[in-house]
Amino acid sequence: MQMNKTNSIIILKFDDKEFHWSQNESLLSRLEDEGVVKLVFPLHDEIKRKQLLRNWALNWHDFTLQPIDEIYSYFGTKIAIYFSFLGMYTRWLFFPAVFGLATQLIDFGPLQWLVLPAFFIFVISWAVFFLQFWKRKNSAILARWGINYSFSECKTLGNELESLSRTDDNVQEKKFGHAPDNKRILQRNEWFGVLLKIRNNAIIVLAIICLQLPFELAYAHLYEFTETEALRYLLTAAYLVAIQYYTRIGGKVSVILIKYENNQGEQSSADSLVYKVFGLYFVQSYIGLFYHASRYRDILTLRKVLIQRLIVSQVLENLIENSIPYLKYSYKKYRAVHKKKHEKESPAGKSVRLSTRVEKEYLKPSYTASIGEELDDGLFDDFLELTLQFGMIMMFACAFPLIFCFATVNNVTEIRADALKLLVMLKRPAPRVAATIGAWLNIFQFLVVMAICTNCLLLICLYDAEGKWRIEPGLAAILIMEHALLLIKFGFSHFVPEEPAWVKANRVRYVAQAQNVCSKQLLRSISKRDTKWA
Amino acid sequence: MQMNKTNSIIILKFDDKEFHWSQNESLLSRLEDEGVVKLVFPLHDEIKRKQLLRNWALNWHDFTLQPIDEIYSYFGTKIAIYFSFLGMYTRWLFFPAVFGLATQLIDFGPLQWLVLPAFFIFVISWAVFFLQFWKRKNSAILARWGINYSFSECKTLGNELESLSRTDDNVQEKKFGHAPDNKRILQRNEWFGVLLKIRNNAIIVLAIICLQLPFELAYAHLYEFTETEALRYLLTAAYLVAIQYYTRIGGKVSVILIKYENNQGEQSSADSLVYKVFGLYFVQSYIGLFYHASRYRDILTLRKVLIQRLIVSQVLENLIENSIPYLKYSYKKYRAVHKKKHEKESPAGKSVRLSTRVEKEYLKPSYTASIGEELDDGLFDDFLELTLQFGMIMMFACAFPLIFCFATVNNVTEIRADALKLLVMLKRPAPRVAATIGAWLNIFQFLVVMAICTNCLLLICLYDAEGKWRIEPGLAAILIMEHALLLIKFGFSHFVPEEPAWVKANRVRYVAQAQNVCSKQLLRSISKRDTKWA
Secondary structure, three states, X not given: OOEOOOXXXXXXXXXXXXXXXXXXXXXXXXXXXXXXXXXXXXXXXXHXXXXXXXXXXXXXXXXXXXXXXXXXXXXXXXXXXXXXXXXXXXXXXXXXXHHHHHHHHOOOHHHHHHHHHHHHHHHHHHHHHHHHHHHHHHHHHHHHOOOOHHHHHHHHHHHHHHHHHHHHHHHHHHOOOOHHHHHHHHHHHHHHHHHHHHHHHHHHHHHHHHHHHHHHHHHHHHHHHOOOHHHHHHHHHHHHHHHHHHHHHHHHHHHHHHHOOOOOHHHHHHHHHHHHHHHHHHHHHHHHHHHHHHHHOOXXXXXXXXXXXXXXXXXHHHHHHHHHHHHHHHHHHHHHHHHHHHHHOOOOOOOOOOOOHHHHHHHOOOOEOOOOOOOOEOHHHHHHHHHHHHHHHHHOOOOOOOHHHHHHHHHHHHHHHHHHHHHHHOOOOOOOOOOOOOHHHHHHHHHHHHHHHHHHHHHHHHHOOOOOOOOOHHHHHHHHHHHHHHHHHHHHHHHOOOOOHHHHHHHHHXXXXXXXXXXXXXXXXXXXXXXXXX | OOEOOOOOOEEEEEOOEEEEEOOOOEHHHHHHHHOOOOOOOOOOOHHHHHHHXXXXXXXXXXXXXXXXXXXXXXXXXXXXXXXXXXXXXXHHHHHHHHHHHHHHHOOOHHXXXXXXXXXXXXXXXXXXXXXXXXXXXXXXXXXXXXXOHHHHHHHHHHHHHHHHHHHHHHHHHHOOXXXXXXXHHHXXXXXXXXXXXXXXXXXXXXXXXXXXXXXXXXXXXXXXXXXXXXXXXXXXXXXXXXXXXXXXXXXXXXXHHXXXXXXXXXXXXXXXXXXXXXXXXXXXXXXXXXXXXXXXXXXXXXXXXXXXXXXXXXHHHHHHXXXXXXXXXXXXXXXXXXXXXXXXXXXXXXXXXXXXXXXXXXXXXXXXXXXXXXXXXXXXXXXXXXXHHHHHHHHOOOOOOOHHHHHHHXXXXXXXXXXXXXXXXXXXXXXXXXXXXXXXXXXXXXXXXHHHHHHHHHHHHHHOOOOOOOOOHHHHHHHHHHHHHHHHHHHHHXXXXXXXXXXXXXXXXXXXXXXXXXXXHHHHHHHHHHHHHO
């Protein structure tokens, strides 16, 4: 970064404007403040971009083959990990898709009643295997790229150290803290943070129950009274557009809530946001399905709704996802050309075009999340879409085994569509460091557990056509209690970390000191050697 | 360690024997081979031992207060962590003990039917909180003792590096391996290891089903036909003694099986043994209770059996645990005195006593596990006892809330008994490094999940006195399938590690290199400074 290293203030001129570049100020931030530099963003590299287009986005030979290493070197870790995950997920999806197709096409004769439970067990085992092998693949990829865990740990440690020193400063302002005092304050801060988190999550849950549920149930009720199929598709489409904005507001509220949590480090607050927003979308996406499933106890209706949802939502999602950026870009381009025309009207009447590639790319929309541009990059939306799809196909696997085929086809096109979006329609995103897919993996694992429970319910509904298996209220209460307790058992450790904050603070400080000593020694010995050789 | 650093072979003489101490040989191991040195063991420090006896083993003022720091400095990390865990467990046990006592003493009137479910929810939440807060306490203790995670990680890394280099050697013997070749062989080794582990576990499970189950069920059946109470107690006692040896054989078999697994590092094979032996004891301890619970669906019988088991097993355990070492010691002492008398008969007829403290301590039994002296230290038995008790009180909490009181009383005496055993009756054990309680914590967590399921079953039995809640076979099958799948979901990651072996090998190698470079730099800079100052 260019700094003013001289001892005087430099006066700069640009377009009749004049401003002062004071001492030890960054030139770039000064120019940004003055509006001379509008935005700093990485440019596309035309040769590599075309190569990627050919090898990846427009490569129709092998559906799931992706040049991950090239994507990594062009877009950075986080995006490459996303595409690697998407590719592996799509490849693995072929197995249940084939099984699902087989259940529909082949008649198993007297063993027909065994097919659905077998499919259920197969799908759950498949998901468990897939997630475990993804973790293995993830670490193999990181090893291939030479990204060491210790490096990323160092980075998060650094972040934590920073946030700790910030809290330390706060502490120092209040008191001239001694060591045990410091420990007590850190402990208090930690529990205060846990309480804040619980409060925020309670707000989200209450909002979901009081605001979102009535809306969803109203839609489900309205849907019943609509007769013609076409009207139903229309209603669903209108609902989906409405809900898009509805949940987006929820997302924005979550972003605001996150700021009032004292999360340690950027990663932790990003994860907290992921959980909150996923909660909103989870209810939005599945409550209608649960309503239909529980009200009618009829598999055929559920299947119809599933198909409608999947097709409409996927088509709509892809349309919105791909058309809105393009429309925005076209509009901006049109306005820019228009403006230029006006400006240049006086000198000559010749045709006006955007001359430089930079200008064109500046007008392209950037790759950001729909819920809050400041917090996370565009992968948020893509991961959300993926988890919602995974949840839908897993949780209702027994109701409609063919759904895996739809998901496979959709994902194959999704890979290409996302690639095109990144390469053609958007600004090149700044590379981000991420060693794993983070909180999303936890959500995938949570969805597998949910899938076990919902599929059991579906099987009970399916096989109990005569209503013989009446579950008495008492029995149902005990079963619900059991599942709630299992949820508490596996969810509790999420709230209370295993390592108290003060222990972590000590450890981080210790590691930082050790690193410091180490690097100083290294520098000293290198400089000594240099003087010797000079 | 004393080594022969001279260039010649030294000839040593002892009791008319003469032997050669060759070059670069350890004196100690040579003397051990020759039988001059019989055993190397740490001696008790009388002052500190008396202090600990006063402050800890014979301190009857505060039941759960233990001088953990003193225990740590006297016995080392592993034993101190055990007593710290035992102390916290006992302290926390007071809460459910008080609640359990309240459920028996207070009549809640019309809300009586709510008491057991409330107790169930309380106990499960208690266990979840206890285990999470134990993890926090564990890391706080380690921080207080200045044991850094990174240190223990370094140590395990070192162990792994060693075992990896060993496999590398094997690889090198077979082929002059190149890097990708090496990777493939590591991968093959890893999967071979997984298969071996599965085979061994299958052997254990089959042995339990084919050998242990019939025996246990035969006992349960016999127990039915015994009429008088006294005979039943006798039968239980006889059975418990028999089963002690029966399961001990199982443990020895497990120790042998472990040797045929290629576990990475000592910790991993110790964990594997813990799981296997616990499986044996789990079936042994609870199958009879399950048999009674499922056959009679009668809470009163179950309660009786529970009391018998708890009292008889705890009394027997403590008797055996404490009397056998004492008897062994007395017998050895008697023989030693006898021998000395014979030897010294010629010079004088005066009273013969063991003169030195070292001789006395040599005769004391050492603190080893009952299943295999070579593998683990004596804490194995103590932890096993603790987990079995935890399993019994948690899994049958609803059948008999008072059981928590018995457990509390038992644990308060257990702390003193174990302390006395370590301080008075046994050789001072060599300190062992262990940062956590390891695999036992996983077993505690597994028992909490089991407790959720078994207590639900108990509640169903309790509240369904009229047999209205008939669970149809189909429904039962689906519920069993659900629980089996949940078990698979949470158990699968145990078998397939998240990080492939070759990635781990690379990482370990990288860390070792970095440490090497670092320490060399440090040494060089220190030596330079020294020469400068000299």
